[in-house]
Amino acid sequence: xxxxxxxxxxxxxxxxxxxxxxxxxxxxxxxxxxxxxxxxxxxxxxxxxxxxxxxxxxxxxxxxxxxxxxxxxxxxxxxxxxxxxxxxxxxxxxxxxxxxxxxxxxxxxxxxxxxxxxxxxxxxxxxxxxxxxxxxxxxxxxxxxxxxxxxxxxxxxxxxxxxxxxxxxxxxxxxxxxxxxxxxxxxxxxxxxxxxxxxxxxxxxxxxxxxxxxxxxxxxxxxxxxxxxxxxxxxxxxxxxxxxxxxxxxxxxxxxxxxxxxxxxxxxxxxxxxxxxxxxxxxxxxxxxxxxxxxxxxxxxxxxxxxxxxxxxxxxxxxxxxxxxxxxxxxxxxxxxxxxxxxxxxxxxxxxxxxxxxxxxxxxxxxxxxxxxxxxxxxxxxxxxxxxxxxxxxxxxxxxxxxxx
Numbered sequence: 396x397x398x399x400x401x402x403x404x405x406x407x408x409x410x411x412x413x414x415x416x417x418x419x420x421x422x423x424x425x426x427x428x429x430x431x432x433x434x435x436x437x438x439x440x441x442x443x444x445x446x447x448x449x450x451x452x453x454x455x456x457x458x459x460x461x462x463x464x465x466x467x468x469x470x471x472x473x474x475x476x477x478x479x480x481x482x483x484x485x486x487x488x489x490x491x492x493x494x495x496x497x498x499x500x501x502x503x504x505x506x507x508x509x510x511x512x513x514x515x516x517x518x519x520x521x522x523x524x525x526x527x528x529x530x531x532x533x534x535x536x537x538x539x540x541x542x543x544x545x546x547x548x549x550x551x552x553x554x555x556x557x558x559x560x561x562x563x564x565x566x567x568x569x570x571x572x573x574x575x576x577x578x579x580x581x582x583x584x585x586x587x588x589x590x591x592x593x594x595x596x597x598x599x600x601x602x603x604x605x606x607x608x609x610x611x612x613x614x615x616x617x618x619x620x621x622x623x624x625x626x627x628x629x630x631x632x633x634x635x636x637x638x639x640x641x642x643x644x645x646x647x648x649x650x651x652x653x654x655x656x657x658x659x660x661x662x663x664x665x666x667x668x669x670x671x672x673x674x675x676x677x678x679x680x681x682x683x684x685x686x687x688x689x690x691x692x693x694x695x696x697x698x699x700x701x702x703x704x705x706x707x708x709x710x711x712x713x714x715x716x717x718x719x720x721x722x723x724x725x726x727x728x729x730x731x732x733x734x735x736x737x738x739x740x741x742x743x744x745x746x747x748x749x750x751x752x753x754x755x756x757x758x759x760x761x762x763x764x765x766x767x768x769x770x771x772x773x774x775x776x777x778x779x780x781x782x783x784x785x786x787x788x789x790x791x792x793x794x795x796x797x798x799x800x
Contacts, residue, residue: 396421398800399542399554401529403427405436406772406789407560408512413797414558415519423521428528428545433509435562439786440497444505447479447790448783449496459784461586461641462747463777466757467791474794476787486511497783531572532557538766556767556800558760560793563746563773570774573750577764581776583748584647586640590655591736592629596699601627603693607661610634613654613731617642620661625696628738630655637780639737643747651737657730659700660690668724676720680713687712689727700726745785747778760796769796 398421400411411423425432436444450456453471457464480490480498488511489501500507516523528545535541540557563583564570570580592598603625611618617638624632638655639646646653662668671689679687685708688697701708704722706715715723750770754763762768771792779785 396556397554398423398556398558399540399552400425400558400560401542402560402562402772402774403429403432403523403525404560404562404772404789405433405786406562406774406793407558408433408516409790410558410560410769410771410793410797411521412512412515412519413794414800415521417798418800423519425516425521425523426527426529426542427523427525430525432523432525433512436508436512437505439505440499440783442505443499443503444508445497445499445783445786446483446490446508447476447498447787449476449492449498451475451477456784456787459782460777460779460788461643463752463775463779463788466752467777467788469758470760470791470795473798474791478794479787479790482790483508483511486515495782529572532576532765532768534765534767540765540767556769558769558771558793558796558800559750559774560770560772560789561774563749563778565746567748570749573774576768578754578762579751581748581751583746584643585737585739585745586643586747586778587636587745587781588639588737588739589626589631590629590635590639590732590734591651591738592732593735595629595732597625597732598627598629600625600695600699603696604632605659605693605696608634609658609661609663610638611656612638612642612645613656615642615645615653617645623657629734630657630732633781640745640747640778640780643778646737651734653734654731655734657732658728659692659696659730660727662728665724665728668728669720672715672720672723676712676715680711682712683709684712684715685709689723700730703730745778746773747776749774749776752776758795759799760792761800767800769800771796 398414400407403425411425414423488507490498491501492498530545531543539553541551541553543551574580605623608623609620619634619638621633623634704726760769772789777788
């Protein structure tokens with residue numbers, strides 16, 4: 396059996412290795428259009444490679460995917476985060492789980508992952524062809540698949556099975572060759588990005604982190620929670636990144652002009668917040684507002700919020716009155732900021748969109764349009780929040796495609 400893997404990224408290498416492990420006699424070749432492989436693995440996690448997440452429940456794991464979560468549940472029962480950790484550790488890459496559940500190599504270096512893949516491809520005799528981009532493919536007799544290369548001097552090649560692992564693409568044009576075969580392509584739009592706030596003075600508080608927040612898009616159903624980081628251009632951190640992922644399509648429609656509402660105290664019941672403030676008044680009536688911060692808010696942020704609602708720093712808590720308390724409740728639980736634009740999160744580029752999951756048998760990753768054609772990784776309309784989940788989708792879909800072809 397001759398198997399071609401199109402794309403030399405994370406999913407491509409994992410799929411190729413899975414093929415050889417499950418079908419030892421298969422002849423496997425990885426085709427990569429550029430002159431280097433595993434580029435995204437190298438930069439992931441700031442060069443440390445966040446290989447997966449420590450969550451073990453399939454239900455909880457699937458919730459990390461704005462698109463593809465429910466469809467992946469069966470695949471996760473075959474290969475999930477626990478399997479991923481065992482896979483790497485049994486091949487000489489010890490892993491560690493951080494407090495936030497992100498999983499990294501103990502070496503804290505993505506090169507450990509890249510070296511592991513190189514060792515496995517060498518061990519199994521997997522060929523890696525660089526500078527070989529695929530222009531098109533077509534089905535020929537006996538359901539074999541012929542690949543034609545971008546460079547005209549390269550002769551077409553015929554394979555029994557083909558796994559497409561070409562990754563995400565910022566434009567639909569990048570998926571045109573798959574669309575021409577009859578696959579529906581969901582429009583690609585950015586996911587996992589930070590919010591630009593060029594006209595909001597809160598950016599002067601850059602560097603401040605609030606560990607527990609709730610964020611939502613004004614007028615929309617999207618809501619997120621977690622740490623929030625104030626940056627010199629706007630806002631970032633897990634709460635914002637999750638919000639960008641779940642709202643990716645809508646925010647694209649809005650052309651990244653919208654209002655984000657921040658709940659700084661991680662409490663949605665305003666009556667509870669009011670009671671906390673009233674207890675502060677009762678216990679610290681003579682203290683200045685500036686000298687007692689509710690919910691342990693960072694001092695600079697607390698002072699900024701007092702200025703925003705025009706409450707003097709030297710005003711006593713006992714002098715707030717009902718009107719003052721209500722102003723505080725509103726700014727703590729529903730603080731709006733105008734967003735105008737986005738910024739890519741670090742060097743990581745994640746899109747939602749790609750080959751529609753309706754055109755793929757998610758139990759095997761085989762195309763419903765072309766027999767013996769399989770998909771794995773970000774070429775599919777699957778994407779996740781930050782935390783190692785996007786790599787997990789790559790490992791899972793690649794393993795299933797390699798095992799069940």
